[in-house]
Amino acid sequence: MSVEINVVYQGELACQATHDPSGIQLTTDAPVDNGGSGSSFSPTDLVATALGCCVMTILGLIAKRHDVDLVGTRVHVTKEMVTDPLRRIGSLVTTVTIPPGVSMEASMRQRFEKAARTCPVHASLHPDINAPIEFVYPEG
Secondary structure, X not given: OOOOEEEEXXXXXXXXXXXXXXXXXXXXXXXXXXXXXXXXXXXHHHHHHHHHHHHHHHHHHHHHHOOOOOOOOEEEEEEEEEOOOOOEEEEEXXXXXXXXXXXXXXXXHHHHHHHHHOXXXXXXXXXXXXXXXXXXXXXX
């Protein structure tokens, strides 16, 4: 399966990307520390966003199959850049927080954690990127 994304340079380091199947558009901008205005997601921010959304989507698929309500679950991704030997993403630290009121057995927790760590975006990351995924479960 393929999906086409079309990108048009808007000037001043901004790009407009169009998701061909839906026509939905988004704009990117270079970050302030790399000459942009920081007015939107940077391309590397979109990698972090893709990881967080992919993890949540995979968890949602499993939750749906096992009748677990994950509404309110949060995924937080912290992206850190490195500059040596070249500017790139150095780490994407991901935390999944399951909201209070969602209880699950240890076997379901293991299923969620394994699935998150094998989501397509996580599996596509270069091995030099530190990309741990932590889960925070409600107490009790």
